[in-house]
Amino acid sequence: VRKPNVVILGAGYGGLMTTVRLQKLIGANEANITLVNKHDYHYETTWLHEASAGTLHHDRVRYPISDVIDRNKVKFIQDTVTKIVPNEKKVLLENGELTYDYLVIALGFESETFGIKGLKEYAFSIANVDAARQIREHIEYQFATYNAEEEKKEERLTIVVGGAGFTGIEFLGELANRMPELCREYDIDPHKVRIICVEAAPTALPGFDPELVEYAVSQLERKGVEFKIGTAIKECTPDGIIVAKGDDVEEIKAGTVIWAAGVRGSRVIEESGFEAARARIKVDPYLRVPGHEDIFVVGDCSLVIDEETNRPYPPTAQIAMQEGQLCAKNLAVLIRGQGELEPFKPDIKGTVCSLGHDDAIGVVFGKKLWGTKASFMKKVIDNRALYLIGGSSLVMKKGKFKFF
Ligand code: FAD
Secondary structure (H helix, E strand, O other): OOOOEEEEEOOOHHHHHHHHHHHHHOOOOOOEEEEEEOOOEEEOHHHHHHHHHOOOOHHHHEEEHHHOOOOOOEEEEEOOEEEEEHHHOEEEEOOEEEEOOEEEEOOOOEEOOOOOEOHHHHOEOOOOHHHHHHHHHHHHHHHHHHHHOOOOOHHHHEEEEEOOOHHHHHHHHHHHHHHHHHHHHOOOOHHHOEEEEEEOOOOOOOOOOHHHHHHHHHHHHHOOEEEEEOOEEEEEEOOEEEEEEOOEEEEEEOOEEEEOOOEEOOHHHHHOOOOOEOOEEEOOOOOEEOOEEEEEEOHHHEEOEEOOOOEEOOOOHHHHHHHHHHHHHHHHHHHHOOOOOOOOOOOOOEEEEEOOOOOEEEEEOOEEEEHHHHHHHHHHHHHHHHHHHHHHHHHHHHOOOOOO
């Protein structure tokens, strides 16, 4: 009998979890598993704000995919997916094509700029290792250039972060922590540095417990972050941003603008003609594309509705990994042709938002946490993600053990 071809696109939390679970569940003679990813490494997306701020080297947030896959069962292809052709059961890559019997789309997120002028061209987004490295180097370049120029341009020392959501706040925490050291390194008077966070919603961290939000904002303000809440970015230019609060329009000159206020699924979803909202596919209970029972979607390209609130679950690594675990189980059922498919039921254990390596806020198992307790919890969560994919040896290699 012919072995079915299982093709998994993307080796982030969702795709890699699917792969490592599936390789445990089935034998080498049961299916051909192929994993495709742009790079030969996996990165911890949830640590990218640290690499971007320069508080953690980018090599610490990534590891070779070959470290965790079983090469007897999984073929790895380093390539970029350009399009899926469901009617021909084909995936087009930059350098070739693949055919599948079962497909898993796990291509992750891209930045969503909501059509705001200039953001694509002039703002950075914390999207992957390459972007993180570029952000860190860009800020350092601005600081180095400030002193090297005869005519001092203070805007070189201004960093604007668009968005006080999860990613924006986590990045601000790292950046504020890094600043004293960066100023010393580049002989900059810390009083000249401005870190400004612009958020259009009426509060930072919308949806988070208000008491914890107040704690987070005051901790960051204490470290020098200025918040402009209820203020929308109207345009990004080569010189900075234009913001508006009601009828008041203001230009803020800044050498660095980071956009951290929106994500969408992969452009491949749209290229392939799937029905989607911001490139996220509303999947059936088994994580499949409606009308295409041979295609599963996990992670940020999938959209699952929370029945309690009737709103989509926010895209998180927590959900991506749980989807990956279930997807592997369901694939094993299909490959073997026995057993029943299981529907996806997320088990949300909590949320912890870091405010730098020594501080955080969170709600875990329904309990509010802040300060060192919360930051300890954050590192436990980070290490657990490594453990779930690569076991204790990966935790030993890449884990976070500096707790305070
Ligand atoms: P990803 O992990 O993004 O992986 C996608 C993979 O696909 C990558 O390896 C990428 O290289 C590859 N890829 C993309 N396009 C192509 C292509 N065309 N061809 C080939 N390969 C491709 N979530 C939490 O639960 N907790 C947190 O604390 C948290 N913090 C975050 C902090 C930051 C700074 C950011 C940016 C996000 C954070 N998130 C957090 C959200 C979380 O990171 C995402 O929800 C999660 O990464 C989604 O997993 P994924 O598998 O869908 O995609």
